[in-house]
Amino acid sequence: MLDLWFSLRLSLTVACCATVIVGIVGTAIGYLLARYRFWGRELLDALTTLPLVLPPTVVGFYLLGMLGKRGWLGQYLVAWTGLELLFTFQAAVIASTVMALPLMVKTARAAIESVDPVYEQAAYTLGKSERQTAFQVTLPLASRGLFAGLVLSFARALGEFGATLMVAGNIPGKTQTMPLAIYQATQSGEDALALTMVALLTAASLAILLVTNHLSQGRTW
């Protein structure tokens, strides 16, 4: 039995969690790429972009290898905390996070690169450390671009299907997000239900886009 409301709630929760993580990690990586020259910079850029060009199932396969009970990360997690990630809510969040990360890193990097370094220099002459400058000057001035990155990431996380299916499975009432539920409904011929869910997901996405567009208006820097 498909639980429509559960799936919608789950999708939104997963997308929110993923967006928070992506927002922090993606902004940090974008900042590094935009403002520092270091060994492996291009490699880091390429690695974080990879999920954008690989099929989601490939990313899911890697995550399986990483998070599984015998995976190179999963085995330690099980040994130390007894936690098993595969086919849980957390796995769905991780899948969405990885898939959304490239969008955030790309937009954050571009937004931060577009901030004139003279503002940072001004902050340094006023005694601010690099860290203080990042939080008080660079990131606020890049906020429009960062916000756009968050919206894109949220949308990407909300629609995530392939990687989620691989690592979180398709367990009704547990890990069945909206896109998975829609797939299942279509497969089993429940067209009316599928249509309802498609309409719901479309309406939710549209509402989010309208609200964010509205919020990001009226800033000039």
Next chain:
Amino acid sequence: MVALSVQVEKQLGNFALSVDFTVESGLTVLFGPSGCGKSSTLSAVAGLIKPEQGQITLAGEVFFDARLGINLSTQARQVGYVFQNYALFPHLDVRRNICFGIDGTPPEQQRERLQELLTLLRLEGLADRLPTQLSGGQQQRVAIARALAPRPRLLLLDEPFSALDSELREELRGELRRLQQRLDLPILMVTHTRSEALQLADTVVRLSEGRVVAVGPAVEVLALKNWSATTGFSW
């Protein structure tokens, strides 16, 4: 007393900056045509670019010494910098722009210093405005107030009047001169305008193609018409 001594060498693209001058306190003008290395010199003094060779000292304190491997951070040098287009933080109002460099001090102290600077630079009533809501002259005065707030040991000004119309320029030059005398603060200012140098400078450092060609009182240094490195020693 020697206020500022700068002796630096730096390769910038295919342009070699190699300046060497020592000036007493007061208002010093770096004078020369565009692209002669004035702004780069200013950046080196502030620690925003690192020279390859030389040393920079202010009142006996070493800011930079290539041989001893000393390179004080911009933050530690405590110099005020007024950028060419002011670089006021566009997301902060006048109050927070001016208090930016002193926001670690107690609020009471910040308020006092803010009030003092608003009065000094005739910015009363503008504290809540954003930089975009200010005229060019007001923006310039906010930039100076912001640079002065943490009580710097030296004030650097990069073409501070270039973004202003001529009438305002005249007025603000006089103001800067009065300010310098009142605060007894050494100022190093960059300009390519002869009249500005004549009107303001105690000492003029004349640059050409990355090199110092003359140092001295304004009337003497600026009287040497069309001085350039190639025609330098003609007598």
